[in-house]
Amino acid sequence: MKAEFGDYLKQLREAKGLTINHLATAAGISGSQISRIENGLRGVPKPDTLRKIAQAIEVSYEELMEHAGYLPQQAPSSVNVVPEWATSKDKRDFRKMLEDDGELMFDGIPLDQEDKQRIKDVLTGLFWEAKQMNKRKQQKNDPESNK
Structure with a gap:
């Protein structure tokens, strides 16, 4: 790089x-x-x-x-799509994560709307990836669970 x-x-x-x-x-x-x-x-x-x-x-x-390499070259096109496996609790957790509309800054400079949206897109992808990984761990630890 x-x-x-x-x-x-x-x-x-x-x-x-x-x-x-x-x-x-x-x-x-x-x-x-x-x-x-x-x-x-x-x-x-x-x-x-x-x-x-x-x-x-x-x-x-x-x-x-x-x-x-600090920012992705292009945000994934599916970042705003809720995965099929997401439960209503997952969706509620996601909305709660995005509700905090505090001032986003980088190096002490407030971000414009476009930069905020890019950060939300990246966070969206990371959120759903983490949720999916957590679900896999739960299923691995509890094979009888149908969650």
């Missing part, structure tokens, strides 16, 4: 006509750090560093986060 991200960053930088030093100065990070990222000698940067690079190179932060 780190070499792939480095190649991607280099292509972006070159497409914008920036040198390593120009990007480093604009992002407020060292040129050697940019060079190590591009050459795969350094791991994928932290989200805070990605935010600085995104602003400096004038690409969306989300795009860099996706290419860095």
